[in-house]
Amino acid sequence: MTPYLSLERLFGRLRSLNDAAGILGWDAQTLMPTGAAEGRAEQLATLRGLAHELLVAPTTADLLDAAEARAADLDPWQAANLGEMRRAYAHAVAVPGDLVEAESKAASAAEMAWREARARSDFAILRPHLAEMLRLARAVGEAKGAALGLAPYDALLDQYDPGLRRARIDPLFDRLRAEIPGLIRAACERQARQGELPPVSGAFPVAAQRAVGERLMGDLGFDFARGRLDTSLHPFCGGATSDVRITTRYAEGDFTRSLMGVVHETGHALYEQGRPQRWLGQPVGDARGMTLHESQSLLLEMQACRTPEFMRHLAPVLAEAFGAEAAGLDPDTLYRIYTRVAPGFIRVDADEVTYPAHILLRYDLERAMVDGDLAVADLPGAFDAGVKALLGLDVPDAARGCLQDIHWPGGAFGYFPTYTLGAVAAAQLFEAATAAEPDIRPGLARGDVAPLLGWLRANVHGKGSSQSTDEILTEATGRPLGLDSYLAHLNRRYLGDGAAA
Amino acid sequence: MTPYLSLERLFGRLRSLNDAAGILGWDAQTLMPTGAAEGRAEQLATLRGLAHELLVAPTTADLLDAAEARAADLDPWQAANLGEMRRAYAHAVAVPGDLVEAESKAASAAEMAWREARARSDFAILRPHLAEMLRLARAVGEAKGAALGLAPYDALLDQYDPGLRRARIDPLFDRLRAEIPGLIRAACERQARQGELPPVSGAFPVAAQRAVGERLMGDLGFDFARGRLDTSLHPFCGGATSDVRITTRYAEGDFTRSLMGVVHETGHALYEQGRPQRWLGQPVGDARGMTLHESQSLLLEMQACRTPEFMRHLAPVLAEAFGAEAAGLDPDTLYRIYTRVAPGFIRVDADEVTYPAHILLRYDLERAMVDGDLAVADLPGAFDAGVKALLGLDVPDAARGCLQDIHWPGGAFGYFPTYTLGAVAAAQLFEAATAAEPDIRPGLARGDVAPLLGWLRANVHGKGSSQSTDEILTEATGRPLGLDSYLAHLNRRYLGDGAAA
Structure with missing residues (x-):
């Protein structure tokens, strides 16, 4: 598998995690019983934390470098996709995983407090x-x-x-x-x-x-x-x-x-x-x-x-x-x-x-x-x-x-x-x-x-x-x-x- | 953190992944639009695959060995929890990750085929x-x-x-x-x-x-x-x-x-x-x-x-x-x-x-x-x-x-x-x-x-x-x-x- 295709596979998994979080977030705002909020916050924090870990794994930087070195092999959409992957990586790697998980959990707690404060x-x-x-x-x-x-x-x-x-x-x-x-x-x-x-x-x-x-x-x-x-x-x-x-x-x-x-x-x-249907599931x-x-x-x-x-x-x-x-x-x-x-x-x-x-x-x-x-x-x-x-x-x-x-x-x-x-x-x-x-x-x-x-x-x-x-x-x-x-x-x-x- | 407590943290994350899959599975049977089935199968396969990867990571065996060596420090519920962790690990490590993900995806496809076949x-x-x-x-x-x-x-x-x-x-x-x-x-x-x-x-x-x-x-x-x-x-x-x-x-x-x-x-x-409320989120x-x-x-x-x-x-x-x-x-x-x-x-x-x-x-x-x-x-x-x-x-x-x-x-x-x-x-x-x-x-x-x-x-x-x-x-x-x-x-x-x- 080329470095670029390995990256497509990685970002496909990240998309699945993100999609899972999307449905769980939808559910939290539409149907979820009140007593489930704490568990849901844990679930979302775990999904986001894992996605972050997968994205910033040391292999990702190596794959990006290798794919960029062979960028001439890519068609324009693939090249743009690789650029978006680099962008996502740069954003993610700048922030330690603890901070990502802390922010996810704190946001869940703050949103609950906000509901009460507003009410x-x-x-x-x-x-x-x-x-x-x-x-x-x-x-x-x-x-x-x-x-x-x-x-x-x-x-x-x-x-x-x-x-x-x-x-x-x-x-x-x-x-x-x-x-x-x-x-x-x-x-x-x-x-x-x-x-x-x-x-x-x-x-x-x-x-x-x-x-x-x-x-x-x-x-x-x-x-x-x-x-x-x-x-x-x-x-x-x-x-x-x-x-x-x-x-x-x-x-x-x-x-x-x-x-x-x-x-x-x-x-x-x-x-x-x-x-674009061909590119659903990829950053581009x-x-x-x-x-x-x-x-x-x-x-x-x-x-x-x-x-x-x-x-x-x-x-x-x-x-x-x-x-x-x-x-x-x-x-x-x-x-x-x-x-x-x-x-x-x-x-x-x-x-x-x-x-x-x-x-x-x-x-x-x-x-x-x-x-x-x-x-x-x-x-x-x-x-x-x-x-x-x-x-x-x-x-x-x-x-x-x-x-x-x-x-x-x-x-x-x-x-x-x-x-x-x-x-x-x-x-x-x-x-x-x-x-x-x-x-x-x-x-x-x-x-x-x-x-x-x-x-x-x-x-x-x-x-x-x-x-x-x-x-x-x-x-x-x-x-x-x-x-x-x-x-x-x-x-x-x-x-x-x-x-x- | 003791080996046992590290294991509790690991199994807490696994529970969150499992809970996320539980809600996604519920949604698939109650509300999900038909065209979302393929993506949902990917999401569930990804969650199950990641949970499997986390569980069978080499560190898990080390932690289990170390915790079992210090089992005398544990109270009866903790000891039973450790036993259930070992059980889960033994089941998981016996099966390669590819097989887990393949089974999850094949099951999603087979369930769709079953609906049509039955209809x-x-x-x-x-x-x-x-x-x-x-x-x-x-x-x-x-x-x-x-x-x-x-x-x-x-x-x-x-x-x-x-x-x-x-x-x-x-x-x-x-x-x-x-x-x-x-x-x-x-x-x-x-x-x-x-x-x-x-x-x-x-x-x-x-x-x-x-x-x-x-x-x-x-x-x-x-x-x-x-x-x-x-x-x-x-x-x-x-x-x-x-x-x-x-x-x-x-x-x-x-x-x-x-x-x-x-x-x-x-x-x-x-x-x-x-x-038992105290043990929700843990295997025991x-x-x-x-x-x-x-x-x-x-x-x-x-x-x-x-x-x-x-x-x-x-x-x-x-x-x-x-x-x-x-x-x-x-x-x-x-x-x-x-x-x-x-x-x-x-x-x-x-x-x-x-x-x-x-x-x-x-x-x-x-x-x-x-x-x-x-x-x-x-x-x-x-x-x-x-x-x-x-x-x-x-x-x-x-x-x-x-x-x-x-x-x-x-x-x-x-x-x-x-x-x-x-x-x-x-x-x-x-x-x-x-x-x-x-x-x-x-x-x-x-x-x-x-x-x-x-x-x-x-x-x-x-x-x-x-x-x-x-x-x-x-x-x-x-x-x-x-x-x-x-x-x-x-x-x-x-x-x-x-x-x-």
Whole structure:
């Protein structure tokens, strides 16, 4: 067996371990009984620890060196795969195995504490756990930064989005920081001029909402032979290779969020299901990173489905599912409902215009924490001050403030910026897609996503990790990531005449 | 760290891997989308392969030797734990890792083929897979037999029930082979004299059946903080330490099987949940073996719950859940329904009197296959001939013949006898329990299982693997496993006056 093929075998085993952890993680958020949490944490820590041990075994470095010495024998995909293997190895070997297992276990404990802290709106319950997670994240950032020649925060960013750097984010976010508050104000004023929109209310049984969700997932191209829809407190897309599991949560009185949550997670799932089949199970077959991943969920949700076109498909589906309860939900009304702008406390409930404000705040705070400029004890105050400054709101309690997100308790420092970068990429990609494929918008009105999905398969999903994020964007749209399409989209939809969406 | 404590750490990791596989296996049978089967097989093979590698690492033998040299320092539970570690190591090291991983993958493929073969009642679909599984099982049996000084079939038995040997089974099964056909005949004749029993039929919604099942699980002492009830094609008890998941299957027109299936699996689950808490995660904390495991499900189902006493608790529960549909289901009628005897094709649907015939047949056939005396190609004919001889029935198709069970396709040769040995042990244990605790039977009529569960916790569950099966039985009942209680029970219930159950 050549060194390269030995590496493929190793990374195949790592993928199986990672997939196993993916299903166990899904289960923990959907079905697991409460008393199983401690054991599950042990299981996940063991799987992650073993994967780390396998990856950093001395033989791996030898195999990488030997395979790289014979790189001329490899085809371009194999060469890209080898590059991704080296990347994974460099990340892993920088961190001692004890730290990996400690972080996994501490994260499980911190996530449990977070649930209780949020339920009781008591930051003190989380504080020691969060301090420990920050300590571990800083240790990881420093270790990886030293090995990769990066600042600690850049090293953390690189875990979620290979190649992403603070220097790339700052100019984009600086411009958003300047433009978003004015945009929010203007959008709210325009909306006020259009008059009140009655709240959606009625009896929308969970089973019927679930059926509509599954119907739309099918319409949007989700393959149920390789995935599922379930329920969890926090919607997510998880599972394993060839077993992509998305979740949503239901409120009997309002179907709108559960439904658009399903659409959002379906966007993630389509990326997962559309990765290059030949390379599933190898690093080069993975989704490129969280910016492109989020771009796929937001492209589907914000660009394709929160549109007048898609509402024409949705309205009769709702009428059939909910009968009289859906009366009055004509396409125009649905479009207004689904493009409402209102500053609020909760990131995951935020509309498209206020959402970046939530991210700008978290980006500032997590950088400051990782840099040692903000202590965990001072987080609630800093968080509340940021919400006041960016959204003009007074945070009433910690549950609606710095306790609302699981990311930091879970150890995910460096993840938040990819949400807004994803929104930016989504606008850029959709603009290019609709320019290249004139049938995409008419297709959405028919509930036919094939023209859009075909373009995404060819230009994003099918590329796996064979190119960088900016290379993929440049080939697909003619330029690297930039704000023009995104700001044009927001201005058109929220400040324009409303017709063009 | 002492050698013994290093071993505890190693076996803790192995338990986590095993628990992870347990949840993944549960998921595969309950929720997994069809297209995920291949990946799941890889995941399970990887977990099992890694667990094997960890266990047979050269350091393990050194640690075992060193710990055994200092065994005088250990308390009795630690000493028993060390003995179980040695046992696990001896089993594992006898088999090369390639064979372990090959068996896991082949079993996944064979189980998939079995599903199709059974659905189409076509043995040819399964045949090559079953031949491969037999080949692998024989290779395992020979390798372990050589290492442990056992015949191959004894080595396979020992995997499921430590210490179980063919020489222990044969005299018991020979007597059953002599007695069971007469018992079946006599029971059927007596039943015919009692007159026809109308079939249970009605509309019993799955949700209501499920609610009754969960209600009874709670009554019987199941801890829902450490387990779940779900649905699968084949009922089973699986999951992980502190996460015991049982399943049943539902038919809208007949609640009786799903419900007693829940009771049966609850018996398994109570054993799992009642293991010694201090030793969970270590080998000595495990259930002792499949004979005692099956004894716990059958003790609950056959000895405790298929009784006039329990029917007095069940009847009002059914009336509340099913309303008018449960009319006529008074305790006496329920008892007659739940003690009907009728030779049939399907083992899992068999009543208590005909069940041993199914096991005697499978025991004969699997021994012959492992010994090389029966080729896989000849299995259908031999199976059908055995059904004719033992039950007097002509097998109409392979689905109702040798394709009905997953055990052999899954590689489980040497497992079947534990079902009937479990039934035998159940009768012996229940007789001792009711003699020691006079409130057990009256408790069942009140739906109060505490007196029974207390006795089982003290005499079986809480002992884990600290003693052998016969030691546990002898301490609990005054004698090792024997047929007297079992045959007395069958004669009393099926040939007696019916009042004593």
